[in-house]
Amino acid sequence: MEISLVLIVLVLCSTAATLVTCSSAGFHMELTHVDSKGGYTAAERVQRAMASSRQRLASFVDVTVPVHWNTSQYIAEYMIGTPPQRAEALIDTGSDLIWTQCSTCKQCVKQGQPLYNASKSETFHAVSCNDTLCLANQEHSCRRDGSCNFGALYGAGDASGTIDTEVFAFQNGSARLTFGCVESLMIYPGSLDEASGLIGLGRGPLSLVSQASASKFSYCHTPYLRSNATAGASSHLFVGASASLSGGSPVMSMSFVQGPKEYPFYYVPLVGISVGQTRLSIPPTVFALKEDGTSGGVIIDSGSPTTALAEKAYAPLREELRRQLNGSLVPPPADSEMDLCVAVAQEKKVPSMVLHFSGGADMVLPPENYWVPLDSSTSCMVMDTSNDMSIIGNFQLQNIHLLYDLAKDELSFQTADCSKL
């Protein structure tokens, strides 16, 4: 289990030419095409189109989706079609589209559930290639029969197929949603963790939150390892009214940082990092969106297994940990790409880390949120470097309940036992 985690964590994509770095197998979108093709106007059109169809979605105001930890990703369970077919998806705050591999697949990856077969469903509808729902995709074209062909690029690879609508049923709510029926998927092996697709939760019009007109959502990831709540432990994604933080540990909040409108990302105002009692010396500009407005910044991304920090933040972090763990550090296992390791018996010497956000919100990451036992003898830091945007990924957010309040444009969080939510 540890091995597969590490493989995924350490994948480095070679996408130097793109705007967004890709330092893990995260499913955040690449944005190469957005600027030049004016994707946002299409997005605006869709938002308007969807406002007029809200009535159709009116019953879909509050949805609970069970999410379980598998071997490297958190997987949400839902049903698609009539009669319903089982499907499983990664939940991804770094992209928008909902998609699942279809039985018409020419090139797909192995998944745990049978492929969704549109011919077996009475509620499948193709979307015309002139429809705003088709135009909202960055890459779209007409098939000979007038249906909508789409393509989407992710850090881990790319997906293409048709845009259609179907009835989706979650634990306690259902609605007709626009989705991608994927016929070709070329991704880094293992990055889907045998789920059948993705549920995008980004800011764009085709995400689950946008299609549901939800003003908030929350999720809380159960621990990867070292508790009874490992493989199979489940928690929930809450979309709509049931998304809320509750009593118990203190709640901290921050305003999201305004990013480029056409990007799906949730930018957060990270301003500093402490290790133990020591505040690292990192110029705040390291975490800021660059002047071009489209690179740099820090996003929170549930499609990225782990966190990747801009080099100018990672280097001081590494230095300070080396200083504090002096005497306890051991060389990383030969075939691993880990950077800092200690003997498992020395793990208790690893200090907590604090992510400081503007406005005073401090997120404390206990050692188990950034170190992992690779084998029975060695425990290593699970953090990565990024050459542009910094990404806060899932490993660092274990047992932290995150509430995305889109109406207030705020992110709130509190520590929690996620398996109890």
Ligand SMILES: *[C@@H]1O[C@H](CO)[C@@H](O)[C@H](O)[C@H]1NC(C)=O
């Ligand atoms: C999809 O369902 C149809 C209708 O039941 C069936 O004929 C077809 O073989 C199925 N396709 C696959 C790939 O299983």
Ligand SMILES: *[C@@H]1O[C@H](CO)[C@@H](O)[C@H](O)[C@H]1NC(C)=O
């Ligand atoms: C979870 O992992 C196991 C292998 O450990 C695999 O067989 C299964 O299909 C995976 N996927 C899901 C979605 O649970």
Ligand SMILES: *[C@@H]1O[C@H](CO)[C@@H](O)[C@H](O)[C@H]1NC(C)=O
């Ligand atoms: C889409 O619009 C174009 C231009 O208006 C038209 O020629 C074409 O027939 C339309 N296609 C479909 C499938 O409606």
Ligand SMILES: *[C@@H]1O[C@H](CO)[C@@H](O)[C@H](O)[C@H]1NC(C)=O
């Ligand atoms: C795991 O479960 C056992 C028995 O149910 C319990 O005694 C133990 O405290 C649990 N450990 C953790 C880390 O929750």
Ligand SMILES: *[C@@H]1O[C@H](CO)[C@@H](O)[C@H](O)[C@H]1NC(C)=O
């Ligand atoms: C769905 O579940 C949540 C939490 O369990 C509950 O608050 C909500 O009312 C339910 N919604 C529907 C439509 O049943």
Ligand SMILES: *[C@@H]1O[C@H](CO)[C@@H](O)[C@H](O)[C@H]1NC(C)=O
């Ligand atoms: C680590 O500790 C040794 C011995 O205590 C000392 O000589 C060395 O300078 C220390 N290194 C750092 C980087 O603090």
